[in-house]
Amino acid sequence: MLELRIAGRSFGKPVLGEVFATIERGDRICLLGPSGIGKTTLLNAIAGLDKALPPGSIIRRDTLRVGYLFQEHRLLPWRTLHANLKLVGASDEQADSVLGQVGLAGYGHYLPDQLSLGMARRAALARCLAVKPDLLLLDEPFASLDPVMAGELKTLIAGIMDASASMAMICVTHDGRDAETLANRLWYLDGKPAQLQWDDAVGEPSLISDLLGKLRDVEGVDLV
Numbered sequence: 001m002l003e004l005r006i007a008g009r010s011f012g013k014p015v016l017g018e019v020f021a022t023i024e025r026g027d028r029i030c031l032l033g034p035s036g037i038g039k040t041t042l043l044n045a046i047a048g049l050d051k052a053l054p055p056g057s058i059i060r061r062d063t064l065r066v067g068y069l070f071q072e073h074r075l076l077p078w079r080t081l082h083a084n085l086k087l088v089g090a091s092d093e094q095a096d097s098v099l100g101q102v103g104l105a106g107y108g109h110y111l112p113d114q115l116s117l118g119m120a121r122r123a124a125l126a127r128c129l130a131v132k133p134d135l136l137l138l139d140e141p142f143a144s145l146d147p148v149m150a151g152e153l154k155t156l157i158a159g160i161m162d163a164s165a166s167m168a169m170i171c172v173t174h175d176g177r178d179a180e181t182l183a184n185r186l187w188y189l190d191g192k193p194a195q196l197q198w199d200d201a202v203g204e205p206s207l208i209s210d211l212l213g214k215l216r217d218v219e220g221v222d223l224v
């Protein structure tokens with residue numbers, strides 16, 4: 001569905017080096033790498049938000065709808081959840097449906113600031129789902145959540161992906177164990193400038209465990 005042919009990306013200093021990869025429907029990729037290495041930069045590029053990249057860096061083979069869960073919820077604070085969802089084109093019915101999907105049925109009239117962090121993140125996920133995405137980009141969706149909330153959100157995301165074989169997902173995480181629940185493919189970004197050091201398709205949970213075992217040996221990987 002999408003091909004990456006990034007020759008590099010600098011912000012005064014080089015951040016990303018060459019990044020070549022192909023993303024197909026059904027891919028569930030966990031993107032790991034040390035803090036500050038360029039994971040969000042890569043996600044922004046894939047989302048098409050990085051206008052400084054030369055044409056041809058990101059090739060979309062189909063017309064793709066992208067749902068992007070940023071690190072912050074980025075909902076408009078003066079609008080209700082319902083109104084936020086309508087801004088991305090959801091009908092009343094669709095807004096109710098996606099709120100229900102993320103466990104927020106009945107919260108449509110709430111303002112974002114009236115929600116807990118976990119609820120606000122689920123509301124932002126509902127906005128991603130409202131665009132009926134072909135590609136779901138998740139930037140550290142479990143950060144700052146307590147283990148119970150993080151576990152619930154992980155199960156929710158895994159269920160969403162199980163229900164849609166044609167959707168692809170890239171999830172940035174600092175916890176390699178997330179890959180065991182969520183991923184069928186693992187990317188590991190590292191180096192100066194950063195490149196994909198690992199791009200492994202893994203179908204069996206045991207293979208993911210093997211891979212995580214290897215990753216534990218890599219200095220600087222933030223595995224809990």
Ligand SMILES: Nc1ncnc2c1ncn2[C@@H]1O[C@H](COP(=O)(O)OP(=O)(O)OP(=O)(O)O)[C@@H](O)[C@H]1O
Nearest residue numbers: 011012015033034035036037038039040041042140
């Ligand atoms: N718009 C920008 N302007 C200047 N520097 C930037 C910009 N965006 C990213 N950077 C720099 O690029 C590097 C990579 O940042 P990025 O946020 O992509 O890393 P990350 O791997 O997502 O980090 P973290 O794991 O801490 O979220 C950092 O040094 C950051 O300061």
